[in-house]
Amino acid sequence: MPLDIIRRLLTPILDPVPTSRYPSVAPLLQPATRGLPEVDLTACRQDGACIDVCPTGAIELAADDRAADAHADADADASAGSSRAWSVDAGKCIFCGACAIACPNAAIRMSSRVELAATDRAALVERGGASEPSPDAERLRSGIAGRFGRSLHVRHLDTGSCNGCDWEIAALLNPYHDLQRFGIDFVASPRHADLLLVTGVMTANLAEAARRTYEAMPEPRLVVAVGACAISGGVFAGAPGCANGVAGELPVDVFVPGCPPRPEALIEGMLTAIETRRAGPRAGASTGQDELRGRARTGSVEW
Numbered sequence: 001m002p003l004d005i006i007r008r009l010l011t012p013i014l015d016p017v018p019t020s021r022y023p024s025v026a027p028l029l030q031p032a033t034r035g036l037p038e039v040d041l042t043a044c045r046q047d048g049a050c051i052d053v054c055p056t057g058a059i060e061l062a063a064d065d066r067a068a069d070a071h072a073d074a075d076a077d078a079s080a081g082s083s084r085a086w087s088v089d090a091g092k093c094i095f096c097g098a099c100a101i102a103c104p105n106a107a108i109r110m111s112s113r114v115e116l117a118a119t120d121r122a123a124l125v126e127r128g129g130a131s132e133p134s135p136d137a138e139r140l141r142s143g144i145a146g147r148f149g150r151s152l153h154v155r156h157l158d159t160g161s162c163n164g165c166d167w168e169i170a171a172l173l174n175p176y177h178d179l180q181r182f183g184i185d186f187v188a189s190p191r192h193a194d195l196l197l198v199t200g201v202m203t204a205n206l207a208e209a210a211r212r213t214y215e216a217m218p219e220p221r222l223v224v225a226v227g228a229c230a231i232s233g234g235v236f237a238g239a240p241g242c243a244n245g246v247a248g249e250l251p252v253d254v255f256v257p258g259c260p261p262r263p264e265a266l267i268e269g270m271l272t273a274i275e276t277r278r279a280g281p282r283a284g285a286s287t288g289q290d291e292l293r294g295r296a297r298t299g300s301v302e303w
């Protein structure tokens, strides 16, 4: 019997508390869990097979001397036509693994990194380096206590999702993830909410509802875009009536990649949002979100 199965059978005896200790400990992931793909530049021949199969256009080969350097070290032949760097956009990637399968040089592997939250949309591109340290529980608790008086109320808003992200959000309330241990809970009305958790592509029919929901929230209010759809439109990008994500309609504080993101990634995203607001308004946001926030507050946004 594989060791993993034995360990799981013994868990109720050795560890009778079923609740996850995340974020104090790393997420407990199944071996088959797929995260963001990573590339070995020394093996990559930049023939673009991965680009051809990627369903969301997440991979790019852009002009960059670093790729040429990597090839020069590894293989003189390969470097001949390789003045382009490989990058992946975590905001578009759905972790399908097609690029790793299609690569004829076995240069791509699917990592298990699922904690990828970022406050800046541009920071989601080419996050192929060392993974960020996991947030610790004490920081999460102190962040909530310092800003929201020991509790954080969340309103979930579906703006046109397949419901995959929404099921992961629902899993936050099960005994394993037990989101309420942090003082975080869901509320039915945006008037009681500190944080808006948005899933889906933002369809044209739901943009007005999203605006009204945001405007009904009291300050300080946070917006977290959940999943590839909410960040970039995901597999639905470019479809009629699809706004390709929520950032064009709402002032997003944090982007949480995944399709769908794991519950741990959602917790990391909420922590990041809380810490962002504690640090004050973001300066020089690349997406113009602070300006959008002000316009929404005064009702001057055209939806």
Ligand code: SF4
Pocket: 037, 050, 053, 054, 055, 056, 057, 058, 059, 088, 092, 093, 094, 095, 096, 097, 098, 099, 100
């Ligand atoms: S895992 Fe899928 S969506 Fe992500 S870059 Fe590879 S092919 Fe594209």
Ligand code: SF4
Pocket: 160, 161, 162, 163, 164, 165, 166, 199, 200, 226, 227, 228, 229, 230, 234, 235, 258, 259, 260, 261
């Ligand atoms: S990001 Fe993926 S799981 Fe989430 S709504 Fe879009 S398609 Fe569904």
